[in-house]
Amino acid sequence: MALEKVYEPQQFEPHWAKWWVEEGLFVASTDGSKPPFSLVVPPPNVTGALHMGHMYEIAQIDITMRWRRMQGYNVLWLPGTDHASIATEMLVARQLRDQGIEPRDIGREKFLEHAWAWKEKYGGTIVNQFKRIGASCDWTRERFTMDAGLSRAVREAFVRLYEKGLIYRGEYLINWCPGCGTAVSDLEVVYSEQQGHLWHIRYPVTGSDEHVVVATTRPETMLGDTAIAVNPKDERYRHLWNKTVTLPLVGRQLVVIRDELADPEFGTGVVKVTPAHDPNDFEAGKRHDLEFITVMDEQARMNEKAGEFAGLDRFEARKQIVKRLNDQGLIEKIEDYTNNIGSCQRCKSIVEPRVSTQWFIRTKPLAEPSIKAVETGEIEIIPDQRRRNYFEWMRNIRDWCISRQLWWGHRIPAWYCADCGEVIVTREDPASCGKCGGEKIEQDQDVLDTWFSSGLWPFSTMGWPDETEDLKLFYPTSLLNTGFDILFFWVARMIMLGIEMAGDVPFRQVYIHGLVRDADKQKMSKTKGNVIDPIEMTDKYGTDAVRFALVVAAGQGSDVVLSEERIAGGRTFANKIWNAARFIFLSLEKSGADPWSPEDPDGFVPEAATGNGRPSLEDRWMFSRLNEVAGLVNSHIEKYRYHEAANLLYHFFWHEFCDWYVELKKLSFREDSGLTPEWKNMLAAMERALRLLHPVMPFITEELWQRLTTGATGRPRSIALSTYPSEDPTLTDKEAERQVELLREIIAALRNLRAEMGIPPKTQLEGICYGHRAEVAEVVTEQAAAVSRLANVKLTAQSGAAPQGKAMHHGKDFDLQLELPAEETKTLRERLAKQLKPLEKARDSSQRQLGNEQFLSKAPPHVVASIRKKLADYESQIKRIRETLSSLQ
RNA sequence: GGGCGGUUAGCUCAGUUGGUUAGAGCGCCUGCCUUACAAGCAGGAGGCCACUGGUUCGAGUCCAGUACCGCCCACCA
Numbered sequence: 001m002a003l004e005k006v007y008e009p010q011q012f013e014p015h016w017a018k019w020w021v022e023e024g025l026f027v028a029s030t031d032g033s034k035p036p037f038s039l040v041v042p043p044p045n046v047t048g049a050l051h052m053g054h055m056y057e058i059a060q061i062d063i064t065m066r067w068r069r070m071q072g073y074n075v076l077w078l079p080g081t082d083h084a085s086i087a088t089e090m091l092v093a094r095q096l097r098d099q100g101i102e103p104r105d106i107g108r109e110k111f112l113e114h115a116w117a118w119k120e121k122y123g124g125t126i127v128n129q130f131k132r133i134g135a136s137c138d139w140t141r142e143r144f145t146m147d148a149g150l151s152r153a154v155r156e157a158f159v160r161l162y163e164k165g166l167i168y169r170g171e172y173l174i175n176w177c178p179g180c181g182t183a184v185s186d187l188e189v190v191y192s193e194q195q196g197h198l199w200h201i202r203y204p205v206t207g208s209d210e211h212v213v214v215a216t217t218r219p220e221t222m223l224g225d226t227a228i229a230v231n232p233k234d235e236r237y238r239h240l241w242n243k244t245v246t247l248p249l250v251g252r253q254l255v256v257i258r259d260e261l262a263d264p265e266f267g268t269g270v271v272k273v274t275p276a277h278d279p280n281d282f283e284a285g286k287r288h289d290l291e292f293i294t295v296m297d298e299q300a301r302m303n304e305k306a307g308e309f310a311g312l313d314r315f316e317a318r319k320q321i322v323k324r325l326n327d328q329g330l331i332e333k334i335e336d337y338t339n340n341i342g343s344c345q346r347c348k349s350i351v352e353p354r355v356s357t358q359w360f361i362r363t364k365p366l367a368e369p370s371i372k373a374v375e376t377g378e379i380e381i382i383p384d385q386r387r388r389n390y391f392e393w394m395r396n397i398r399d400w401c402i403s404r405q406l407w408w409g410h411r412i413p414a415w416y417c418a419d420c421g422e423v424i425v426t427r428e429d430p431a432s433c434g435k436c437g438g439e440k441i442e443q444d445q446d447v448l449d450t451w452f453s454s455g456l457w458p459f460s461t462m463g464w465p466d467e468t469e470d471l472k473l474f475y476p477t478s479l480l481n482t483g484f485d486i487l488f489f490w491v492a493r494m495i496m497l498g499i500e501m502a503g504d505v506p507f508r509q510v511y512i513h514g515l516v517r518d519a520d521k522q523k524m525s526k527t528k529g530n531v532i533d534p535i536e537m538t539d540k541y542g543t544d545a546v547r548f549a550l551v552v553a554a555g556q557g558s559d560v561v562l563s564e565e566r567i568a569g570g571r572t573f574a575n576k577i578w579n580a581a582r583f584i585f586l587s588l589e590k591s592g593a594d595p596w597s598p599e600d601p602d603g604f605v606p607e608a609a610t611g612n613g614r615p616s617l618e619d620r621w622m623f624s625r626l627n628e629v630a631g632l633v634n635s636h637i638e639k640y641r642y643h644e645a646a647n648l649l650y651h652f653f654w655h656e657f658c659d660w661y662v663e664l665k666k667l668s669f670r671e672d673s674g675l676t677p678e679w680k681n682m683l684a685a686m687e688r689a690l691r692l693l694h695p696v697m698p699f700i701t702e703e704l705w706q707r708l709t710t711g712a713t714g715r716p717r718s719i720a721l722s723t724y725p726s727e728d729p730t731l732t733d734k735e736a737e738r739q740v741e742l743l744r745e746i747i748a749a750l751r752n753l754r755a756e757m758g759i760p761p762k763t764q765l766e767g768i769c770y771g772h773r774a775e776v777a778e779v780v781t782e783q784a785a786a787v788s789r790l791a792n793v794k795l796t797a798q799s800g801a802a803p804q805g806k807a808m809h810h811g812k813d814f815d816l817q818l819e820l821p822a823e824e825t826k827t828l829r830e831r832l833a834k835q836l837k838p839l840e841k842a843r844d845s846s847q848r849q850l851g852n853e854q855f856l857s858k859a860p861p862h863v864v865a866s867i868r869k870k871l872a873d874y875e876s877q878i879k880r881i882r883e884t885l886s887s888l889q
Numbered sequence: 890g891g892g893c894g895g896u897u898a899g900c901u902c903a904g905u906u907g908g909u910u911a912g913a914g915c916g917c918c919u920g921c922c923u924u925a926c927a928a929g930c931a932g933g934a935g936g937c938c939a940c941u942g943g944u945u946c947g948a949g950u951c952c953a954g955u956a957c958c959g960c961c962c963a964c965c966a
Contacts, residue, residue: 006926006928007928215966217965217966218966263966267966272966273966278966280965280966340964385893385894386893388892388893389892392962396963484961552913553901553902553914555902558894561901565914565916566915568915568928571928572928574928575928579928579929580926583925585925587925635905639905643902644903644904647903647913650913650914659930666924751931752933754932755919755920761920761931762923839910842910845909845910846909849909849947853946854947856946859947862908863908863909867908
């Protein structure tokens, strides 16, 4: 029964983590008897390590879910399972190569076998890690597998879009990653500035001695030039119109086209046109019907079209070409130049524009209703500012390239007939060509972009395209809680596909949280080496501590700055809770009573104290506060102000429950008293406080709650299944709150006096409190024991003002007089003078305001009245302090 | 180039709808091993709320501009 002196979360956290999942505490019942609350959870990145960002996300999500569950909702998590195709493919390929196996040699089937084995092993590890950091959902309840349920949904979605003409196959210049060997979407390309050069190259004008100078940052692509362009408004080059120039090193004749592509202000105003290797040139090439010459292969090596440079890597080719040009005197000059280089998000290789045939989704028709859904508030994006980014992106959306040249992923459900060339897109694998009946058909080798299947997540996981009970009850889901980084990748696509496929928005609210940064505000990343490992921190400080530190540190939508000190701070809070409980249990044992909790914890009101008609002041106060705090916490979590909820709970528990309630309660502890009403009140208060804290500190509250409620009949199996306290305004006890406030003021003033006068804590003093209100004397008399214990002063009460020169402290409602062992007038004078300053400042400002006609006529009456009241208080205090000061002369 | 955010105590950050002595954690100073907790207790110091103007009876809070920091998107041969 007895608790250890120091809180050791390792002893119970793993137990509860396992238990919650095994008991299925957070699996929806789907019986429809309770309001549904479903939540889409971002996929853990199975290919990477668990990081603080995950932990932060899980903490917020878990708080929401526990809170909703305790409020009686029928909750459902839709935990994502990462299946990032490129990342998985890369990792598996790397693993195979480490074993000396070249993926290309073993073929698709074998490769996928390896991938599955790896996925199972590694994925399981990640899922276990998620459990350890406190995620209460069952991550093993996978509603998704690559080859089962989702596969069907993916195919259904693809076919529907195809049949509606929203998916097409076409030849375009796409972003090609030579490292991954696949096409990537615009979003998967990250740009960074790099130092490079701008080469000015002379292209001889055919049939004259003249040459034109073109500037390029990529000389190696010149082998694919099929034109040069000048701006039609650029008079300098009018004479070139209709002429041709000779492409150096190759000898091809290039027409001179007139096109806006050439900016007269940039470089020489003449630009080479390489339609197969540059997006702008590609467009120009289509406008002018130019030839598209691809000079590189899929590994970005120069191909046979590159003539003598064939086989060279693109960067080596650049060097060689520049050298050859230089030898021929065709380099006019070389400038230093900073350009933006696009790299692959995954493998960091420099992306190469490449002409190829790919599958695309026509996004404009999908974007329109998606924009509308957010505009009309059908989907709420929180915080609000993020809406702008969303609109901006959606309105300028470009078609989405969804095919990937990988093995790991959902295969595109398209077949090609070798006989007639027919393209067959169907739900079932076809046996023959529907057009010519030929049996030589072959499925497209490509797989889908991982975000295509991810975009179906909110409904595919619920059994779509079947009309399941889950879908009826839980779709649209209530909330998506995620980071800004995948707003476009994932959120936007879920919205587009949700509206199109499932006929309704995928979620009602999107809460976007900030990033987790280190103490130097740097984004945590492995390459920077500033990663705080959540598992390590969890081992060291406990899951509750890490979660609390994360949640309390960030305002709505802003970043979290995390340091180990903060996490240590979370642990001190847990330790505080632990020790408060420990003390209660120890004292209870001394009282000879067993742990007890009320049958109806929510209906419990404090019982009258022994030998008294009403509950003690501290009990009335505590239950009033518990009630108010419940109201505030509920409102904070509702509005995603997690940090405010956490902060409030921290202060309430530490500085009200422990510092004052427990301290005051100590006075009523008696050995072998048995289970007195005072004890019942305290145990019920503790029980309620634990429930309030539970979403934020799940493990420690579960452990303590289980101990506290042992033996209670009819209690739920877990605190997570109990109810969350809510506010009942009729239970607020303003009188008790006011009186405890007064008591705290008096004790604080006495402690302050003692400290500043340098009186040792053990010296007991006698004192008189002169109350200006009847209530003061009442409180002082009734709480004399409390004052004695908490300030070590035997205080008696008198009414009215203190006799001239007797008081040493002047409060708003009372004066205090202390019997000091020695004369301390100097210290006392300094003390009083110090107090005078801010009071005078406040009085002046109040006077200024009340002297202002405008203020009196325009400010609301209650504000004017409150200033008047304050001014009177200030003046009264100042007057009394002055009197005492002058008598101390 | 377009857009968004930030600037409050030594550090990291809160501060709901404008309401008057601006808060917390950590750090710092003083005193305490007080029959839960030294991961603790009591007390204390420390702020022209970036700058300039405006709106208002009243501005950390609303508006405009300036400076610095950060992020996102787009483009640049």
